Amino acid sequence: MTAKKEIGYCPECDSRIRLNTPRLGQRIQCRECGTALEVVVLTPLELDWAFDDSAYHEGEQRHSRSRSATSGGFEAYDD
Ligand SMILES: [Zn+2]
Numbered sequence: 001m002t003a004k005k006e007i008g009y010c011p012e013c014d015s016r017i018r019l020n021t022p023r024l025g026q027r028i029q030c031r032e033c034g035t036a037l038e039v040v041v042l043t044p045l046e047l048d049w050a051f052d053d054s055a056y057h058e059g060e061q062r063h064s065r066s067r068s069a070t071s072g073g074f075e076a077y078d079d
Contacts, residue, residue, distance in 0.1 A: 008045040010035060017047060 006019050015032040019039070026039040027050050038050035 006042075006045040008039070008047040010037065011048060019045065 004020075006022050008017050008019065008022070009015070010017055010030040010032060012030060012035040013033040015030065017028065017030060017037070019026070019028065022039045022042060022045055024039055024042055028037050028039070028047070029035070030037055036050040036052070037047045040046050040048040
């Protein structure tokens with residue numbers, strides 16, 4: 001029998017993370033690197049960094065997400 005387990009990957013260290021019944025927006029923590037993660041897509045299961053806007057490095061964290069999203073040196077400015 002196949003157990004209904006979803007497997008996602010930590011965006012920080014690429015280790016596998018198994019969840020029994022993942023829910024959208026669920027907060028989890030990577031056991032390998034301790035990064036706070038959030039379920040952003042259910043099928044297929046996809047994990048992304050969970051951002052706590054309050055008291056979390058205070059702005060230092062902001063640029064990291066948009067930088068990883070722009071691959072190949074192309075940046076879209078919506079101005
Ligand atoms: Zn990790």
